[in-house]
Every structure is written in structure tokens, then in C-alpha cells.
Amino acid sequence: MNTHSSTNDFPAGINQAPHPSGISHWPDINAVERASKRLATGPMPKLTEQHNAQVGRWFEQHCGISKRRAEEAKQRIPGGVQHNLAFNKPFPLDIVRANGAHLWDADGNRYIDFIQAGGPTILGSNYEPVLSKVITLLRECGPVTGLFHGYELKLASLIHDFMPSIELFRMLGSGTESVMAAIRAARVFTGHAQIVKIGGGYHGWSDQMVFGMRLPGTGLLDAAGIPEGALSNTSEVWPNDIDALRKVLQTNRERGGTAAVIVEPFGPESGVHPVHIDYNHQVRALCDEFDALLIFDEVVTGFRAGLGGAQGFFGLKPDLTIFGKCVAGGFPAAGGVGGRADVMSVFAAGIGGSGRRAMIGGTLSANPLSCAAGYWSLLEIERTQAPAVAGRAGDRLSAGLQVLIDKYQLPFVTYNLGAIVHLHTTGVLQLDVREPGAIKQVPHRKEGLEDFGAAFTAEGIITLAGSRLYTSLADTDDVVDDALSRFERVFRGVEGAIS
């Protein structure tokens, strides 16, 4: 199925941001949905036993040091691993060096880096011009003083220049914290309690957000260790279903009203269910109708979609915006919430210091290191037009993958939203839990996906959870073409691949 019959003839107001976005075209969402459904309801594609055995041998022969360290790590770290983004089958790799488009492990193997630290390093890993500014700052005052530093203001001003909706910006330690803060602010500002998210969306792991995670319709499934009361004011709605959102907002009005609707603007899980191009505008209108705030979670799209973020691309102003790791260019302790001055002022005890204050804190929030790294990263992203370059790499990668999918007649689904490339092989994220028996398919299809992840790694490609590929400024045509030839070697090893 070719999902590339897409539109680059954008509707009025879309893709008009002053800074070039990374989005050259928007996928045909109906075609993506059809292809995704076919993938998730058909037999699961899997690698031949022969190919899986070959992958196993590769790890045995080439990753001795990583394997040993992984064994030792199990003695001191739960499960031996502290990172959710990569698959760790057969064992986590010990990555010792990162530069530009590549990663190196302790055994000296080189990989093409499509995980990009989960999104933030749109400049490529370990980008020297930012690194040298950060080292200078560290020599001057170290990473943290617990007091104000001029870089905080410089960063907040720069974000406002690129995203005019960010009238005030509050730096925090992570995307998770920033979502917590934004929800608290929305509740204080509106006086409403209810929060609505889109099924499958990821907004960090705070108690109230572990609801309908990864797969739409799963509700409390992942909420182990969280009292139901903590989630009693959270609802999820099906992606792209605007009528369902209206019904939940109507229902919530009976519960005292909705404080905020929080969305990943490209669709849940960075566009696993990509939105129709007018969806966010419809959400904006519903939020206005029901006096709810609109929160854009731009942890991934913030600067990856363009310096104006997804909101710049869609030509929309959310009330609040969530930033994550991107806001410090991948340096530690990074996140933040920004938006309308009247809403953001609840963090400062309301306008004029009266009214109830929304409590937030964090000693390492807004530390000089994070702020300087964010400031210089944003300037470099502007100078190099990194989102546009990385977006072009994404276009080339996804188009190339589609050629391979067609060549081997595989049911895989690929499309890209600029520098966010999707490659779905087993359909685990596309399962529709409303269909009887679908939920039982999850473990099996997840395991299949892990096999694909391992096979990609053995061919020298690191992906995000086997299904997403983040591109960067460092992804030249040569890098992308090299990746495609590596992907082809895996595709050839799929059961039933025809060429």
C-alpha cells in the first residue's frame, strides 16, 4: 500500500510559519489508516528462522563487551536497563560514542542513529558548536547555582521569537514534570478538573496521565501502582474522532467542566495515528466552545517540526505548550511549559500576586547548563535550518522505504511527518482493542517487533522502538542511502518477501 499519495498543496494558513518547517507534504491519512488496519488485522509479518538465527549469531560474534556489561548491569539495575526508547533484545548495547549521524558501541561497532536521543538532537549527536558554548559556561559557573542566570531570559525570549504563543515560559526538569505543571495551571485557571487526552498519546508518566497509553482504548491497563482516584478525572478519546471529543466534553460539563485537552499535535505517539490536517483546528474550536484550554505537547515536534513547532506548521495557537528534552538540545534536565500570559501567571500567584498559586518547583529546573545548551541549540537550529534539512532526509528515507516495501511486497507501513519517519512492521501499535481478540495479539506482535528491532541493529541501524526513525541535520543523502541498503537486507529476510 502506498501511503505517499499525500498533499503538499497545504490548505490556507498551514505551513506559513516564518521559519521553514521540516514538513514538505502531509500524508494521505485515510490511506495510512487503511494500510495500518490491513497490517494489524493480517497475519503478522516475521523474519525467517534463518534470518533470526543470523541476527543472533551477529550479536554473539560482535557484541561481547556489551553482552558482559548487560549481564553485570542486571545485578545492580532493575532489568539491567533504564531506557524505554530502544529495544534491548537480545541485550542492551553499551554506547560509548556519539557523533552526528552515528553511534559506536563498546565493541567498536558503528550504527546509524535514528533514535536521536528520542528526538531532541535535531542537530545530530554531540554537535560541536553547542558543545563548546556549554563547556565555556560550565567553566564559568558550573552546571547549577540554584539562582537566576541570564541564559534563562535569553532562552525564554528566543522561544517567544520562534513561537509567539509562548508569552511566558517556565523551565522545568522534564516533559513529565511540564505536563504536571500545565495541567495544574489549567485547573487553577479554569476552575475545572477534567483532563482529556487522545488515546495512545504519551504525555509522560505522572499518575494522571498513565491512561490509554500506546494503544487507544486501553484506559487503566498500564496504571499499575496508581490509585484509580488519581485517574478519575482523566478521559481518552479515539484519535481523529472529533465527535467523540465533543461527547466527552459534553459529559465532562456534567462533572464540572474540562480544564484542558492535551494532544500531541501530529497525533498520538508522535503520529502513530497521524491527525487529519484540520483535526487540531477542530479541537481548538471545541476547546473554545467548552471553555477548556488546549495544550500542545510539543516534546517531539518542538523544533523537530520546525522552529515554530507543530503549532507554527498548523498556524494555531494553543493556550499552553509542553517542551521536553528538545528545549536544551538534548542536554540534561530539560523541559518546560509556556503559553498565554494570563494562564502562565498562575505560577506566580496570579496577575498582580493575588489569587491562588499553582505550586511547582525543582532545584535543577532552569539551571545554567540546560538554559545555555537550549539557547545555543536554538540559534544553531535557526542558522542551519536543521528542521528543513532533517525533514528532507525524512522524506528521502520514507520514500526509499516505500520503494523497498513495494519491491518485496511487504505489508509494512511507512510515512513521514518531516523528520519523524514511521516504519511499522508488525502492526502492534495499530491494533484496534475494540475488535475482539485484538488485545491478546499485543505480546506476540510486540515480540515480533523486537525481532525486527534486533535485525535492524545487527545491520547497523538503531531505531526508536523498532518503529520510528528520527532524522537530523547530520543525515546526508549518503547516510540515508546507506541506511536504505541496510534496511533492504532485513526486508529480504522477511517470510514471504518477494523480489
Added chain:
Amino acid sequence: MMANILITGCSSGFGYLSALDLARRGERVFATMRNLVRGQALTKIAISERLALTTHTLDVTDPMSVRRCVAEVLELGGKIDVLVNNAGYAQRGPIETLSDEEIHRQFDTNVTGIMRMVRTVVPHMRARNAGTIINLSSLSGLTGVPYEGAYSASKHAVEAISQALRFELAATSIRVLLIEPGAFETGFVNNAPVAADFNAAHPLWDEYQRFWSAAAQLTGGSRADPQAVVDAIRRAVIDPETPFRQLVGADVEFAVSLQEAAGLADLGPTIREILHLPATGKH
């Protein structure tokens, strides 16, 4: 093992569809209806597909008919494993226009009818300490639907009877289950009589028409395939884990979530707004 299933109201709608569905999965179905002539289609299919399905006369408003039919089924099948109380219809019209006769008929069929069936079948189930009773309620059993006030009252009664019966049979192995469908395409509406005294001269006539066309928007289009209700009935028959209540349809889910959110507060103004009906005056 094949179950003996008695279903009431099989000449059309969920009863007809369920009778076929259950027979096709190999169950022994006694499809009952008031007028046997209307069962010819079922009989024809049963013969051509070699299904264990027979049709029988049963008028749930007639105690003699109930006794006769249950005796006949027990004689033929030796036992009744499942009783599906499906027979029913919706009396329409504003409360103020309904006659005693119309109200009585509504309750005689929808409420007393079920109680007659229970009274006649439960002793046999008790004797075997086994059985399943499935009562078809409705969205109207969970919230008072305007212009269907008598029907809503009768379905609220079905809810209450089912809760009480379940409690009273708790010490036995007899299960009591409810199914609450929303609006589905079964011809049910065409079979719904409107109050004789309600006509175009009545001040509510226009709103009545607008209410039903607006309410039709809530069923979610494709979801209105009656197969979903047939599936729920089948689940109640075969799956011991079936919950007491099965809400079937986008409109029911929405209405119930609204009511849950509102608690005991009046939902009228909200429903009016959702259906784009003019706001109410002062109460």
C-alpha cells in the same frame, strides 16, 4: 453441549436475528411469537439450513398462552436452559396524551409479560439448579427518554425486576442478565404505536418530530447494525463471565456516561442542548 433456548418475540427484530444466530451455532432454539404466521420465514430458513429451530405460539399477555407454550417446549426439549425475554414494543407519545388502555397494554407486554414468563420457567430451572434468564432492557431503562415515557417506565421496571430477581436467585446457579441496546435498525420504530390522542394540533407535535430526527444522530451511524445486540445475546448465552449489564450502542454509552457524570441531577437541559432543541422555560 447444545442448549435449549426459548426466545420471546421472534417475528422480527432482535428476537428473529438472535433465534437464527443461536440456531446457526448449533443451539436448540424455540422461537416464540404471538402470531405464528409471521414465523414462516424463520421456519423456511430452519428447514433449508437444517437448523434445530422450531416456532411456537406465545402471547406473553395471556397467562394461558404462557403456560401452554412453556409446557410444550418442556415436552419437546425436556428442559429450558435459557430464557430470552425479548418480546416488547415502545408506546410513543407525550405522557399527557397517553390513555389508560395504552399505558396498561405497554406494561402488560413489557413488564407483566416478563414476570409471567419468570413465574412459569423459574420453577423448572430451580429444580435443575441451572439456567440463564436474559432480559432485554433498553437505553430507556437507564434514563427517562422523552416522548417514550411509558416505554421508559416499563423498561425501568425491567431493570428493577432483573435486579431483584438476580438477588433472589443468588443462592442458585441460575443467572439473570440484562442487555441495554440503544436505537438499532430492526423495524422496531415502525412497530411503535403513537398515542391515539396525539396529533398535529398538539403543541408538542413539532418538537416530537425534531426530537426523533435529532436523537437519530446519536447512534453513531455504522454502529446501529443490530448484529452488536445479537452478539451481546450470544455472549450472555455462552460466556459465564458475561457482566450483569451489557450496554450496546454508541448512544447508550454516551447517555450513560452523561448520567453518571450528572449523578442524580436533571439531564434535561443538557440533552436539549445536545439535540439542538430550544432551551426550557423556568420551572
